Amino acid sequence: MNAHDYAALAAQHGTPFYLYDMDAALAHYAQFASKLPKSVDLYYCVKANTNPAVLKAYLSKVPGLDMSSGGEVEIATRIGFDAKRMSFAGPGKCADELELAVKKGVGIVSVESPLELERLATIAAKHGMRQGITIRINPHSAPKDFPMRMGGGPSQFGIPEEDVPRIVEFAKTLQTIDLVGFHVYSGTNCLEPRAILENVQQTLQLTVSLSRAHDVKLSIVNLGGGFGIPYFAGQVAMDNDALAKSLAGMLNEAQASIPELSQTRFILELGRFLIGAYGVYVTRVVDVKEARGKRFVIMDGGMNHCFPATGNFGQLIKKNYPVQNLSRDASAKTVPQELVGPLCTPIDSMARALEIPRAEVGDLLAFMHCGAYSFGASPLFFLSHDTPLELVYNQGAYAIGRSRKKAYAFE
Ligand SMILES: Cc1ncc(COP(=O)(O)O)c(C=O)c1O
Known part of the structure; x- marks a missing residue:
């Protein structure tokens, strides 16, 4: 991935969103194919x-x-x-x-x-x-x-x-x-x-x-x-x-x-090898809950948008995807936290005992390596939240690859 100003993209487009970096993906393709x-x-x-x-x-x-x-x-x-x-x-x-x-x-x-x-x-x-x-x-x-x-x-x-x-x-x-x-x-x-x-x-x-x-x-x-x-x-x-x-x-x-x-x-x-590393799923923290000794970070998107991060898409043992807290210094002290989406099911757990800088309400969290089997492998309409926006970075410019959709817009 190239470096991207995710905070600026979130301010402009809202969250949650995917960003696919096609400049990086195509450079990788050309290098391997050659x-x-x-x-x-x-x-x-x-x-x-x-x-x-x-x-x-x-x-x-x-x-x-x-x-x-x-x-x-x-x-x-x-x-x-x-x-x-x-x-x-x-x-x-x-x-x-x-x-x-x-x-x-x-x-x-x-x-x-x-x-x-x-x-x-x-x-x-x-x-x-x-x-x-x-x-x-x-x-x-x-x-x-x-x-x-x-x-x-x-x-x-x-x-x-x-x-x-x-x-x-x-x-x-x-x-x-x-x-x-x-x-x-x-x-x-x-x-x-x-x-x-x-x-x-x-x-x-x-x-x-x-x-x-x-x-x-x-x-x-x-x-x-x-x-x-x-x-x-x-x-x-x-x-x-x-x-x-x-x-x-x-x-x-x-x-x-x-x-x-x-x-x-x-x-x-x-598929995965060509595009997997060139997609990021970005969410915002809407609430934080300390419950019986565990810190739950509740995001505005979860398994409905990025199901494989829950560990239920072909993983035998659930492991955490690479996640970054974009709103905190990467060198800040980390604490274990469970990242969850907004759905009414315990499966909507996107990372468990994850050690990243303490996430607070309003922080932006990025799930890395979500370019393949992510949007397309998710139950987008389960609970009828909006779908995530998909942004594409190509030839040095950002464009909307697929707009955010309302669940009720499919009548
Ligand atoms: C027939 C077939 N070809 C190619 C692929 C791409 O696989 P991958 O993304 O692991 O390269 C798949 C994925 O399921 C497949 O079923």
């Missing part, structure tokens, strides 16, 4: 942050997008992204969404069940079109360093590895389907480069063996995402340059030595 081999397309995963101004900032910078719903396809195409450069994954794509994808010309639908494939083929036939697909595989195993795993065990995601041969053969019989390769997405927020590389290696081996056994040309191998950022005390950011270098070495060597991969384009579809 270290990857030419065979890799570094896609942005839209569900991480769907703010239209964020998407606009990425528009001319990314070669493609990872999509997860018809709504995302709509948003991104309206903004100007080329549907051909989209990969659409997710369990439970309904017929309307598949039809939208076909009609818009989405380049790849990542198929996650035999029924979905059948539906897609029928829809493509109805429109007299052919549809490119990858088959999303749920491999037998996924490295355990991915904290939230979406592959490996039984799961609603993808097609179990043992069932893939059958669906490949089925796909080959469908006149309106072009099987262009495979997709593996193993999990999210992995901070262990060794596990990321192991996952890539496993994906290469699996896809090459499928290609050989079933005579499938590997035009695309989608290597998934899941690269992590540090949120909690004790976590350390990965050495991104070293990771990119190892990844480049592995992919270049695979392309040079394995004929099935020599012409393959690899997709990486990253």
Whole structure:
């Protein structure tokens, strides 16, 4: 993040608000992408942050997008992204969404069940079109360093590895389907480069063996995402340059030595790693309560705006997000305090026994690393408070990315 005058932004726009620093996010993107081999397309995963101004900032910078719903396809195409450069994954794509994808010309639908494939083929036939697909595989195993795993065990995601041969053969019989390769997405927020590389290696081996056994040309191998950022005390950011270098070495060597991969384009579809560290959620303290020996700091926003900070979004053990008291000197004495939002549920606890300079009524508190899976992963209308404003900093200027909405404005 660049340095921002949060107090001035709060005075101008009110609280709570998000700020996404796209100058910093795009610099990070360019730096990482420049270290990857030419065979890799570094896609942005839209569900991480769907703010239209964020998407606009990425528009001319990314070669493609990872999509997860018809709504995302709509948003991104309206903004100007080329549907051909989209990969659409997710369990439970309904017929309307598949039809939208076909009609818009989405380049790849990542198929996650035999029924979905059948539906897609029928829809493509109805429109007299052919549809490119990858088959999303749920491999037998996924490295355990991915904290939230979406592959490996039984799961609603993808097609179990043992069932893939059958669906490949089925796909080959469908006149309106072009099987262009495979997709593996193993999990999210992995901070262990060794596990990321192991996952890539496993994906290469699996896809090459499928290609050989079933005579499938590997035009695309989608290597998934899941690269992590540090949120909690004790976590350390990965050495991104070293990771990119190892990844480049592995992919270049695979392309040079394995004929099935020599012409393959690899997709990486990253969300959290690209935008997570470049968003801040800023609240104001409305009340402070000492209750039976505990200090509760009550803010004007909480889980309704930034649910993952409560620890209920994929964390096994609740840990505190990095939080700063913007209104106090960082070197001031700290005291343990519980930061809570205004909702009538004990889940609305945004940090527990947090050691920051003592927060008082009127102070501004900033939750860092809230660029990904924050606004979009929150129950915005639970209790009908206003939604938070979303500000975007792009090319040195602040703009409203999405305005504050009244719950009753959605009648
Ligand atoms: C299929 C797929 N691809 C990419 C991503 C992006 O993951 P991350 O933000 O961890 O990079 C996700 C996230 O859930 C996903 O489900």
